[in-house]
Structures are given as C-alpha cells and as structure tokens.
Amino acid sequence: MKSLFLFDMTFWLYLAALVLYIGYLFARRPTMALAPAGHLPENFDERDGVWATQLGQVATLVTIFGWMLNTGALFTRAFERMEHSGTFAPWSNQFEAMAYVSWAIILGYVLLEMRYKIKAIGAFVVGIGFIAMGAASLLPYRYQTAEPLVPALNSYWIYIHVSVTLTSYAAFATAGGLGVMYLFKERAERLGKTTGFYAAFPDLETIDELGYKAITVGFPMLAFGIILGAMWANYAWGGYWSWDPKETWSLIVWLIYGAYIHARMTRGWEGHKAAIYAVFGFLMVIFCFWGVNFLLSGLHAYA
Amino acid sequence: MNSQPDALPKEPSIRPSTPGLGWEEFSRELVEFFASVKLAIFLFLFIAITATIGTVIQQGERAEVYVQEYGENAYRWFLRLGFTDVYHTWWFTSLLGLLCVNSLTCFYKRFPSVWRSMKQDKVGVTMAFIKNMKQQAEIPLDNTKEAVAQQMVHHFVTKGYRVLAKNEPGEVTVYATKGVMGRVGAHMAHLSATVIIFGGLLGTYYGFQEFGVCLEGQTYHIPRGNFDLKIDKFWIDYHENGSVKSYNSTLTVVDGGQSVVTKTISVNDPLVYKGIWFYQSSYGDAWDQVEVARVNIKDKETDKVLKTVDLEWQKEQSLPDLNVKLSITDFVADFAFNSTEKKVYSKTIEHANPAVKLVITERDSVQATPWIFQQFPDLFNIKESKYQFELVGYKPRKFTGLQIAKNPGINIVWTGCTMIVVGITLSSFIFHRRLWAKIVPGQTGVTVHLGGTTHKSQIDFQKEFRKLTEKIQTFKA
Numbered sequence: 215m216k217s218l219f220l221f222d223m224t225f226w227l228y229l230a231a232l233v234l235y236i237g238y239l240f241a242r243r244p245t246m247a248l249a250p251a252g253h254l255p256e257n258f259d260e261r262d263g264v265w266a267t268q269l270g271q272v273a274t275l276v277t278i279f280g281w282m283l284n285t286g287a288l289f290t291r292a293f294e295r296m297e298h299s300g301t302f303a304p305w306s307n308q309f310e311a312m313a314y315v316s317w318a319i320i321l322g323y324v325l326l327e328m329r330y331k332i333k334a335i336g337a338f339v340v341g342i343g344f345i346a347m348g349a350a351s352l353l354p355y356r357y358q359t360a361e362p363l364v365p366a367l368n369s370y371w372i373y374i375h376v377s378v379t380l381t382s383y384a385a386f387a388t389a390g391g392l393g394v395m396y397l398f399k400e401r402a403e404r405l406g407k408t409t410g411f412y413a414a415f416p417d418l419e420t421i422d423e424l425g426y427k428a429i430t431v432g433f434p435m436l437a438f439g440i441i442l443g444a445m446w447a448n449y450a451w452g453g454y455w456s457w458d459p460k461e462t463w464s465l466i467v468w469l470i471y472g473a474y475i476h477a478r479m480t481r482g483w484e485g486h487k488a489a490i491y492a493v494f495g496f497l498m499v500i501f502c503f504w505g506v507n508f509l510l511s512g513l514h515a516y517a
Numbered sequence: 518m519n520s521q522p523d524a525l526p527k528e529p530s531i532r533p534s535t536p537g538l539g540w541e542e543f544s545r546e547l548v549e550f551f552a553s554v555k556l557a558i559f560l561f562l563f564i565a566i567t568a569t570i571g572t573v574i575q576q577g578e579r580a581e582v583y584v585q586e587y588g589e590n591a592y593r594w595f596l597r598l599g600f601t602d603v604y605h606t607w608w609f610t611s612l613l614g615l616l617c618v619n620s621l622t623c624f625y626k627r628f629p630s631v632w633r634s635m636k637q638d639k640v641g642v643t644m645a646f647i648k649n650m651k652q653q654a655e656i657p658l659d660n661t662k663e664a665v666a667q668q669m670v671h672h673f674v675t676k677g678y679r680v681l682a683k684n685e686p687g688e689v690t691v692y693a694t695k696g697v698m699g700r701v702g703a704h705m706a707h708l709s710a711t712v713i714i715f716g717g718l719l720g721t722y723y724g725f726q727e728f729g730v731c732l733e734g735q736t737y738h739i740p741r742g743n744f745d746l747k748i749d750k751f752w753i754d755y756h757e758n759g760s761v762k763s764y765n766s767t768l769t770v771v772d773g774g775q776s777v778v779t780k781t782i783s784v785n786d787p788l789v790y791k792g793i794w795f796y797q798s799s800y801g802d803a804w805d806q807v808e809v810a811r812v813n814i815k816d817k818e819t820d821k822v823l824k825t826v827d828l829e830w831q832k833e834q835s836l837p838d839l840n841v842k843l844s845i846t847d848f849v850a851d852f853a854f855n856s857t858e859k860k861v862y863s864k865t866i867e868h869a870n871p872a873v874k875l876v877i878t879e880r881d882s883v884q885a886t887p888w889i890f891q892q893f894p895d896l897f898n899i900k901e902s903k904y905q906f907e908l909v910g911y912k913p914r915k916f917t918g919l920q921i922a923k924n925p926g927i928n929i930v931w932t933g934c935t936m937i938v939v940g941i942t943l944s945s946f947i948f949h950r951r952l953w954a955k956i957v958p959g960q961t962g963v964t965v966h967l968g969g970t971t972h973k974s975q976i977d978f979q980k981e982f983r984k985l986t987e988k989i990q991t992f993k994a
Contacts, residue, residue, distance in 0.1 A: 362756040365762065366785070368763060368784070369784075419976075420976060423975055430946070430973075433941060433945060434945050438938045441937075441938060444930075444934070448927065449785055450785045451796065452794060452796040453922065454930065455717070457604045463569075463572060466565045466569060469564055470561070470562070470565055473557075473562050476554050476557045476561065478973075479972075510572055510573070
C-alpha cells in the first residue's frame with residue numbers, strides 16, 4: 215500500500231522536526247529571551263541568534279513539510295479505502311485514527327506558531343504528534359491495512375463523528391503537551407535555572423493560557439463528537455445512548471474537562487494545578503482512545 | 518462557563534444583619550450551595566468516577582458470571598451497591614438529578630445579571646475602579662476631551678464594541694462592551710443538561726425498545742403501533758474478500774389491511790412508520806426452520822448408503838426406486854422435549870443439537886415420523902422399515918433481527934444537544950470584554966485613563982488592549 219510508505223515518511227519527518235525544535239531550544243541564547251526589546255544584553259553574540267533563528271525556521275519548515283506528507287498519506291489512504299471498502303474516511307481503524315490525530319495535532323501546532331510566534335512549544339506539541347504517529351506505526355500490520363468496514367461502521371456518519379472526536383483528542387493532546395511544558399518551566403524557575411534550555415520557554419502565564427485555550431477548543435468539539443455519535447447510534451443501533459464503554463469513557467473525559475473549565479472560573483486552578491490537571495486529562499484521553507479499545511469490550515471494539 | 522464576577526474590584530455589598538437563621542438567610546444559603554461551582558466540580562468528577570464502574574464490571578450479566586469472576590462475596594456487594602447495573606441505580610440517577618438542580622440554580626442565580634448587562638450597562642464608574650483593573654493605561658493626549666471621546670467611540674464601534682458615553686463637565690466617561698453572548702452561551706449550556714435528561718426520561722417512560730426475530734415471508738403484528746409488518750426479503754451483501762458488507766431486509770408495513778410503505782432497510786438505514794423505528798440489527802440462523810436438509814438413506818442390512826437426498830422444507834419428495842416418500846415437517850436447533858406437554862422444542866437458539874422431523878411413507882404401508890439427529894444417527898430405528906435415515910446436513914433459514922424502538926423524547930434530547938454544543942461553543946470562543954475610559958482635561962490637553970476586563974482569554978485581551986492603547990495615542994485634534 216502506497217499510503218503506508220507515506221505514513222512512514224511522515225513519521226521520520228516528525229522525528230526530524232522534533233529534534234530540530236529541541237536543537238532550537240538549546241541553540242537559543244538564554245540571554246535573548248530575557249533581554250528587553252531593543253536592548254542587547256551583555257556578552258551578546260550576534261551569530262548565536264542567527265543560528266538559533268535559522269534552526270527554528272528549518273524546524274518549522276520540516277514540520278510543515280511533514281504535515282503535508284501526512285495530508286498526502288491520508289488522502290492516499292482515502293483512495294485506497296474507496297477501492298476496497300466503500301468509504302473514503304481515512305480514519306476508519308485505530309492506525310488511521312492515530313495518523314489523523316497526529317495530523318490534527320501538527321496542524322493545530324502550526325496554526326499556534328503562526329499566531330503566537332512561540333517556537334519553543336514545538337519541542338512538546340510536535341513531540342506528542344510524533345509519538346502519536348510512532349504509536350500508530352507500532353501497531354501490528356493487520357491493524358494498519360485498509361480492511362473493509364463492518365456494516366455498522368459503513369455509513370456517512372463515520373466521516374463527521376470520528377473526525378470531530380479525534381480533533382478534540384488532538385486539542386487535548388496539545389493541552390497536555392503544554393501542561394508538561396509548564397511543569398518543566400516551573401521547575402526550572404523554582405530551581406533558579408534561568409539559563410540554558412528553559413530560558414527559551416515563554417513565560418508561565420502564556421503557557422498556562424495557551425493550554426487553557428487548547429482545552430476550550432477541545433471541550434465543545436468533544437461534546438459535538440459525542441452527540442454526533444449518539445445520533446449515529448440512534449440510526450444504527452436504535453438507541454442514542456447505551457452506556458457502552460467507549461461512549462461512557464468519552465463522557466468521562468468530557469466531564470473531567472468540564473470540571474476543569476468550571477474550576478478555572480473559581481481562580482486558583484490556574485498554573486501548576488491546571489498544568490497537572492491537563493496532563494491527567496490527556497492520560498484519560500489516551501485511555502479512552504487506546505485503553506478502551508484494547509482492554510474493555512463493547513460496541514466500539516472494532517480495532 | 519459560569520459567570521463569576523471577573524476580577525472586578527468588589528464594591529461593598531449591603532447585607533442585612535439579621536441575627537439567627539431566618540428563612541431568608543436559609544434560602545439564600547441554599548441557593549448559594551446549589552448554584553455553587555464547587556458543587557458542579559464535585560458532581561462532574563464524582564459522576565466521572567462512578568461512571569467508570571460500569572465500564573470495568575460487565576453490566577446486566579447473569580449472576581453466575583459475576584460469581585465466577587469476582588466471587589460470591591463481591592457479588593453480594595455488587596447487588597447491594599447496584600454495580601451490576603450502575604447507570605440505573607437510584608444513586609447514579611440522583612447524581613444526574615443533582616447536576617440538573619445545580620445547573621438550574623446557577624442559571625436562576627446568575628443569568629439575571631447577564632441579562633441586565635445585555636440590556637443596560639454601568640457607565641459611571643469611579644477612577645479608582647479603572648485604576649484597579651488588570652489591564653489599565655494612562656495616556657496623555659494633546660487634545661480636547663470631546664474630540665478624543667468622539668474618536669474613541671468611533672474606534673471602539675469599528676472594533677465591534679457596543680459603546681455608551683457620558684459627557685460631564687469635568688470628564689467624559691466611555692464604556693464599551695463586546696461578547697456578552699459568550700456568557701449567554703454558558704447559561705444555554707446549563708439549561709441543556711436538564712433538557713437532555715428530561716428528554717431521556719420521557720424516552721424511558723413512554724418509549725420502548727424491543728428485539729424481533731423475523732423470518733422471510735412472514736407477517737408480524739406490531740401491537741404498539743397497531744399495524745402489521747411483512748418481511749418480504751432478507752439477504753446479505755459481501756465484500757470481495759468475503760466479509761459481510763451489509764445485510765438488508767425489505768419490509769412492508771400493512772396498516773388497516775393495506776400495504777402502506779415498502780422499504781429496504783439495512784444497518785444504518787432504518788424504516789420509520791408512525792414514530793416507530795425498525796432497525797436492521799442482526800441476523801442469524803433460524804432455530805425452527807431449515808431451507809433444505811440432506812438425508813442419507815442407508816440399507817439396514819448392508820449399512821450402505823443407497824441414496825442421498827436434499828429435502829426442501831415441508832415439501833414431499835418421492836423416491837420411486839426405493840418406493841419411499843419423504844418430507845421434513847419440523848426442525849429444532851437444540852433438541853429438547855417437554856414431557857408434561859409432550860412437545861419438542863428448541864432449548865436455545867444455538868445449533869447445538871439439531872434434529873429434523875422426518876415423515877416417511879414406505880411402500881404405502883409403513884408410516885413413521887421419527888426425529889432424526891445429526892449428532893446421534895443411530896438413536897431411532899424404525900422396525901418395519903428396510904432403511905435407516907440419517908441427517909447429514911442442512912441449510913438453516915436466515916432470520917433477520919429487527920430492533921423495534923419508539924422514543925418520544927428523542928427530539929427533546931436533540932434540542933438539548935444543540936443547546937449544549939452551541940452554548941459551549943459560544944462560551945469557548947466569545948469572551949465578554951468590558952472597557953471603561955475616563956477622559957480628564959488637564960492643564961495641557963487631556964489624560965485618558967483606560968481600563969479593561971475580561972473573564973477569560975487574558976493574553977488575547979492583553980494584546981487587544983495594547984493595540985487599543987496604541988491607537989488612542991494617535992488621536993489627533
């Protein structure tokens with residue numbers, strides 16, 4: 215299958231991008247981050263800045279190129295599916311779903327970088343995108359091929375229900391990555407490390423706020439995804455809610471983030487707590503996405 | 518999602534200091550408790566935690582299954598706590614009810630102020646109020662207060678703000694606001710919980726879900742809808758690799774003796790008639806009918822197979838060379854005999870011990886109707902017959918499994934779902950912003966005191982605020 219080759223290439227490009235982003239963090243002179251605008255710090259070396267900037271640019275380019283390949287792979291898979299299984303949706307099994315999630319994570323990251331111009335986040339968020347792609351490629355081969363769909367899945371609902379839900383997972387993954395980043399930065403600050411790697415990170419408040427934003431994107435999306443699933447279930451199974459493990463877990467994840475969003479209102483749930491919570495929430499998403507399929511039985515056990 | 522007062526400097530509130538615990542005080546406390554975000558967070562997490570139970574422990578299984586897996590003691594506890602059907606226990610339902618109470622009380626308590634801020638706004642504020650805000654700036658300008666105010670109002674309006682201004686002799690106060698829909702959205706989401714749960718209850722009490730096993734060619738009465746359903750046809754489509762692509766049934770609704778609707782349903786494509794939905798849910802091998810059965814006829818003496826015949830269901834077939842007429846009149850997939858009623862029936866729907874009832878007419882004299890078993894070929898012996906009959910195979914008739922459901926609450930549930938999606942989308946992407954500016958004339962020109970507040974998206978607002986400040990600096994006479 216041609217798409218498998220493209221997925222493989224995407225994996226390597228994401229790895230390269232991740233390495234470049236980490237390189238960027240190291241290359242960036244710590245003083246640069248701390249210097250107020252327009253004031254050159256002492257012992258400033260012009261070349262360091264240039265070198266870091268170039269590295270950052272290459273990282274972004276590689277990421278974008280990897281994302282384009284990912285897009286290409288998904289399209290190729292869609293055509294392969296059309297030949298064999300009567301659906302276009304390139305997210306019809308666990309492998310494809312993972313590849314789609316990493317596509318969405320990287321797209322989200324690129325948009326984030328374009329808007330906020332903070333490259334340091336790449337080391338974490340592109341990292342998660344890469345891990346998602348890597349985990350997909352670790353699946354046994356029989357999970358990676360475009361097998362025909364079982365009758366229950368063979369419906370136009372798969373286009374929208376699955377993609378919306380997976381996109382919300384991607385948003386939560388981004389929030390999880392930002393949470394980890396926050397904790398790293400916080401620890402560095404506590405230990406008084408203002409030099410090196412950590413100095414290139416944006417300030418804590420920004421990381422916190424971006425993480426929150428990612429969750430506010432994921433939260434309504436997951437709600438929409440669950441509801442689309444309910445509509446589909448009503449069409450296919452004759453009941454919109456049957457407390458099937460996957461359904462229940464997606465509701466659990468939604469409730470967990472619902473608690474977060476409410477907690478955030480009452481202050482005090484910013485920063486440290488919020489970061490830990492975002493990581494915890496992401497772990498729950500992983501369980502909902504992977505754990506349920508492999509550990510629990512139910513209607514969604516198609517993988 | 519809640520509309521907590523966002524970082525506004527608190528103004529002293531007047532509370533009546535009645536001693537003791539009067540009803541007023543009590544009901545206020547009660548509303549306070551039920552509307553609290555704390556309760557909401559507790560409920561969200563508690564429901565999340567308890568909901569995991571039903572995903573780990575199999576729901577609605579037979580007692581033996583639990584005893585085998587968890588032991589008798591654990592099973593007793595399961596029953597006491599309702600763990601075998603968690604989602605329908607009184608305590609889980611109460612949690613959902615409490616969530617409704619929580620969100621409704623929150624709406625009751627907080628929505629009026631959101632409504633008021635949509636209708637009327639507080640323009641007049643003190644200078645201290647502005648200076649206390651998270652985002653605030655002081656901009657000296659060489660201009661008159663009226664000119665600055667005019668440009669400011671114009672700029673805010675082009676930025677999509679709703680602007681109110683108050684011109685007083687000493688100063689001009691400008692108030693601008695945007696995105697109150699974000700808060701309305703949050704409350705819409707709050708109401709949706711109750712709407713969804715109400716729709717769900719309606720479905721539970723006034724709806725039904727049944728499973729019907731139907732055979733091709735048969736007509737079934739649907740008592741709940743008082744009409745008949747005829748199964749015209751059932752078939753399975755396959756992919757090239759042999760896996761099942763879809764299964765389909767052609768159904769005809771017969772209402773009042775007349776065919777009303779005919780539709781081919783398949784998985785994901787149900788038939789709806791009079792609010793009753795017919796879903797293609799499953800299929801399987803019938804346990805009381807076969808299409809065709811293969812029978813070996815052996816000579817008793819030589820134990821040699823003389824002939825193998827395929828007998829069609831309930832059709833007599835004559836074999837002139839053996840002078841035998843055969844027909845199959847009955848079939849059971851899992852043979853069992855009810856000795857009190859003297860009846861043969863199928864114990865389960867599994868094809869565990871298949872048997873057919875053979876009607877034999879031999880040389881016009883011998884008549885026999887033995888049950889012959891696939892697994893026990895020697896069980897029955899017809900004394901007068903020269904032959905031994907053996908069931909060697911059969912092709913069962915397929916049944917179509919139909920899910921029959923009616924849910925009068927479904928549209929209410931969808932309404933609630935729309936509300937929750939629209940509501941949380943609004944509240945996630947639109948944030949309520951408020952700006953106040955006081956333009957105070959000084960000795961040379963004026964000083965603009967600008968302050969702003971939002972309840973979320975602080976960085977975006979910070980950016981926006983900086984841009985506004987920069988813009989104001991360019992206001993020329």
